[in-house]
Amino acid sequence: MTNVKKAKMVIDKDFTISQIDERIYGSFIEHLGRAVYGGIYEPNHPLADEQGFRQDVIELVQELNVPIIRYPGGNMVSAYNWEDGVGPKEARPRRLELAWRTIETNEIGTNEFVSWAKAVNAEVMMAVNLGTRGIDDARNFIEYCNHPSGTYWSDLRQKHGFKEPHKIKTWCLGNEMDGPWQIGHKTAEEYGRLAVETAKAMRLVDPTIELVACGSSNTAMPTFPQWEATTLEHTYDAVDYISLHQYYGNRDNDTANYLAHSLDMEHFIKTIISTCDYIQAKKRSKKKINLSFDEWNVWYHSNESDQKIEPWSIAPPQLEDVYNFEDALLVGTMLLTFLRHADRVKMACMAQLVNVIAPIMTENNGRAWKQTIFYPYAHVSTFGRGVSLQPVVSSPCYDTKDYTDVPYLDSAVVYNEEAKEVTIFAVNRHLEDDLDLTVDVRSFENYRIVEHIVLEHDNMKAVNTAEHEEVKPQHNGQSLLQDGVITARIRKASWNVIRLAMQQ
Numbered sequence: 001m002t003n004v005k006k007a008k009m010v011i012d013k014d015f016t017i018s019q020i021d022e023r024i025y026g027s028f029i030e031h032l033g034r035a036v037y038g039g040i041y042e043p044n045h046p047l048a049d050e051q052g053f054r055q056d057v058i059e060l061v062q063e064l065n066v067p068i069i070r071y072p073g074g075n076m077v078s079a080y081n082w083e084d085g086v087g088p089k090e091a092r093p094r095r096l097e098l099a100w101r102t103i104e105t106n107e108i109g110t111n112e113f114v115s116w117a118k119a120v121n122a123e124v125m126m127a128v129n130l131g132t133r134g135i136d137d138a139r140n141f142i143e144y145c146n147h148p149s150g151t152y153w154s155d156l157r158q159k160h161g162f163k164e165p166h167k168i169k170t171w172c173l174g175n176e177m178d179g180p181w182q183i184g185h186k187t188a189e190e191y192g193r194l195a196v197e198t199a200k201a202m203r204l205v206d207p208t209i210e211l212v213a214c215g216s217s218n219t220a221m222p223t224f225p226q227w228e229a230t231t232l233e234h235t236y237d238a239v240d241y242i243s244l245h246q247y248y249g250n251r252d253n254d255t256a257n258y259l260a261h262s263l264d265m266e267h268f269i270k271t272i273i274s275t276c277d278y279i280q281a282k283k284r285s286k287k288k289i290n291l292s293f294d295e296w297n298v299w300y301h302s303n304e305s306d307q308k309i310e311p312w313s314i315a316p317p318q319l320e321d322v323y324n325f326e327d328a329l330l331v332g333t334m335l336l337t338f339l340r341h342a343d344r345v346k347m348a349c350m351a352q353l354v355n356v357i358a359p360i361m362t363e364n365n366g367r368a369w370k371q372t373i374f375y376p377y378a379h380v381s382t383f384g385r386g387v388s389l390q391p392v393v394s395s396p397c398y399d400t401k402d403y404t405d406v407p408y409l410d411s412a413v414v415y416n417e418e419a420k421e422v423t424i425f426a427v428n429r430h431l432e433d434d435l436d437l438t439v440d441v442r443s444f445e446n447y448r449i450v451e452h453i454v455l456e457h458d459n460m461k462a463v464n465t466a467e468h469e470e471v472k473p474q475h476n477g478q479s480l481l482q483d484g485v486i487t488a489r490i491r492k493a494s495w496n497v498i499r500l501a502m503q504q
Contacts, residue, residue: 003432003433003434004433004434004435004436004489005396005408005430005433005435005436006396006435006436007393007394007396007408007409007436007438008393008395008437008438008439009393009394009409009424009437009438009439009440010392010439011389011422011424011439011441012389012443013389013443013444014443015389015390016388016389017340017341017343017388017389018342018343018387018388019342019387019388020342020384020385020386020387020388020414021346022067022385023067023068023123023346023347024293024338024339024345024346024347024348025064025065025066025380025381025384026066026067026068026069026070026122026294026347026348026350027066027068027069027350027352028069028070028071028295028349028350028353029069029070029072029113029352029353030071030072030073030074030076030077030351030352030356031072031073031074031076031080031097031104031108032073032075032076032099032100032319032352032356033315033317033320034315034317034318034320034354034355034356034362034364035352035353035355035356035358036108037105037108037315038315038355038362039054039057039353039355039358039362040053040054040057040058040108040116040354041054041107041108042362042364046365051112051115051116053119054368056362056367056368057354057360057362057368058116058119058120060368060370060374061120061354061360062120062121063378064360064377064378064381065378065381066120066121066122066353066381067121067122067123068122068123068124068125068170068347069117069120069123069124069125069349070125070127070172070294070295070349070351071113071117071124071125071127072085072109072110072113072126072127073099073127073175074099074127074175074351075099075100075175075176075182076097076099076100076104077127077128077129077131077175078099078129078130078131078132078174078175078176078182078183078184079097079098079099079131079132079183079184080129081129081133082110082129082137082141082144084106085106085108085109085110085112086109086110086144086156086157086160087160089107092105092106092107093106096312098183101312102311102312102313102314102315102318103312103313103314105314110145110166111157111160111161111162114162114166114168123168123169123170124166124168125212125294125347125349126145126168126170126171126172127172127175128142128172128173128174128202129174130177130184130186130191130194130195131174131175131177131183131184131185132183132184134194135194135198135201138198138202139201139202139204139205140153141153142168142206142209143205144156144157145165145166145168146165146166146167146205146209147165147205147206148164148165149163168209169210170209170210170211170212171209171210171212172211172212172214172243172292172294173195173199173211173213173214174191174194174195174214175214176214176245177191178191178214178216178217178221178223178224178227179217188223188226188227188230188231191214191231192230192231192232192233192235195213195231195234195238196238199211199235199239200238203238210240210241211239211240211241212239212242212243212292212294212347213232213235213241213243214231214243215227215228215231215242215243215244215245215272216228216244216245217245218245218246218247219246219264219267219268225271225272225275228242228276229275229279232275232276232279233279236280236283236285236287236289237283237287239289240289240290241289241290241291241292241346241347242272242276242291242292243291243292243293243294243295244268244269244272244291244292244294244296245293245294245295245296245351246265246268246293246295246296247295247297247298247299247300247351247357248261248298248299248300249298249299249301250326250327251300254400254401255326255431255460256431257400257401257402258326258330259326259329259333259406259427259429260406261330261333262330262334262336262337262410263403263406264402264403265334265337266340269291269293269337269341269344269345272291273291273341276291288344290344290346290347291341291344291345291346291347292345292346292347292348292349293338293347293349294347294349295351296334296348296349296350296351297331297350297351297357297373298321298323298330298331298357298373299319299321299351299357300321301322301323302319302320302322302357305320306318306319317355319356319357320356320357320361322361322371322463323371323372323373323463323464324372324460324461324462324463324471325372325455325457325459325460325462325471325493326461326493327372328372328373328375328455328471328495329376329427329429329494329495331350331373331376332376332380332410332425332427332495333410333427333429335377335380335384335425336380336410336411336412336427339380339384339412339425340388340390340412342388343388358371359373359377359378360374361466363466366466367466369464369465369466369469370464370469370472372462372463372471375455375471376455376495379453379473379495379497380425383421383425383497383499384414384423386414386416386417386418386419386421387414387416387417388412388413388414389413389414389415391411391413393407393409395407395409395435396408398429406429407429408428408429408430408435409426409428409429409435410426410427410429411424411425411426411427412425413425419501420501420502421499421500421502422441422444422447422500423497423499424439424486424496424497424498424499424500425495425497426488426495426496426498427496428490428492428493428494428496429493430492430493431460431492431493432492433492434489434491434492435490436487436488436489436490437486437487437488437489438485438486438487439485439486439488439498440484440485441481441484441485441486441500442484444484444500445484446503447481447500447502447503448481448501448502448503449479449480449481449486449499450499450500450501451477451497451499452475452477452478452479452488452496452497452498453473453475453496453497453499454475454476454477454491454494454495455471455472455473455474455494455495455496456474456491456492456494456495457470457471457493460493473495473497477489477496477498481500486498
């Protein structure tokens with residue numbers, strides 16, 4: 001028999017954290033594995049459009065409501081020559097792609113990707129190569145993409161069939177330059193100097209852009225967080241964001257500890273905020289640097305199989321994690337962490353979008369389907385638009401080998417004033433006991449519960465396949481709103497979306 005624990009929450013429309021920047025629901029497509037070839041692009045597929053893009057994949061991406069997509073890498077960008085991916089396809093070179101040791105055919109490049117992003121209603125977050133290249137490459141690239149016409153690179157774009165500039169607003173200054181695995185790895189001093197000079201040149205071409213400086217590749221890096229401090233010493237006045245990257249896994253098969261990893265993400269975010277604000281104080285600046293958490297996800301299932309892939313093949317099945325139910329719960333808590341820090345986390349990109357550690361999977365010449373992690377991502381992206389509210393929460397806690405005082409109840413609240421809707425997102429981390437949750441919502445008069453979505457499964461290791469969707473949401477949540485108080489049963493190990501709307 002399931003035991004029941006009790007938790008409480010108070011929500012008030014005046015307890016605001018910040019307006020949510022919808023770009024926290026972004027994602028990432030890298031030229032890696034089957035993300036591009038066999039993922040978004042498969043010209044011989046029966047559902048491919050005239051450009052070779054899979055319509056079934058486009059529809060699933062649209063369902064996720066993804067506002068911005070980072071491209072073209074990732075580790076791959078640090079030795080990428082963007083010129084290889086523009087112009088007539090038959091004239092494009094095949095290259096050794098050194099980051100993932102494959103052959104890059106360059107059938108898809110900047111123009112094709114921008115066209116695909118438009119089809120899925122997303123902006124592009126473009127990255128420039130600061131590994132093997134630098135200022136000259138970056139200024140030419142942004143001139144090609146964003147300058148209207150009348151110059152060498154802008155006229156070349158027009159010659160390639162794109163009369164109007166792409167107007168790409170957001171640009172990443174390299175990728176994970178603190179990592180020794182990176183082609184062109186830099187010290188923080190070397191990177192800071194190169195990044196600020198590249199930023200200067202790019203802004204001269206297009207003053208309307210916003211720029212993201214490379215932060216630490218993860219919290220375990222020996223240079224974290226000094227990397228951010230040194231980098232920002234150079235770039236503070238020239239950039240708008242600093243990036244954060246973090247992946248988690250459950251290699252020890254310790255689910256209770258695994259579901260607490262969002263506390264590590266919380267610590268990471270707070271550390272970077274304090275580092276940014278330290279440099280702000282040191283520079284006596286009025287400007288705030290915000291955060292772009294532009295790589296995050298679960299990544300560990302595919303590590304062993306990736307060791308067996310033959311080098312120099314084309315679009316091999318790399319990093320194809322098959323996600324289970326407990327992964328969906330952790331992904332949910334990571335998304336809630338962004339919402340609670342909506343005042344400073346303004347962009348985030350789930351890495352990645354299709355096939356490569358992704359919510360969407362495809363078969364070559366076959367079906368596309370939703371992994372378990374698709375659902376919390378889709379729910380938060382769809383219902384998490386508006387203002388993030390600060391709930392006052394009282395929850396029982398537990399301890400694990402890595403964390404103490406982990407609340408069983410993880411939550412975030414979004415108020416969409418325009419739509420007159422309130423959404424409560426809640427995860428019960430307890431593996432055996434339900435939570436009886438009471439929520440004081442008296443500041444929202446004349447509201448009613450319109451639905452209570454639940455994602456749950458008795459088997460934490462349950463997965464979805466192309467043939468069978470084992471893990472999917474149900475609209476069977478138990479919640480009641482009476483006299484300004486919600487009473488809800490939050491079932492053991494479950495993801496919950498409780499939606500309220502004003503009565504007409």
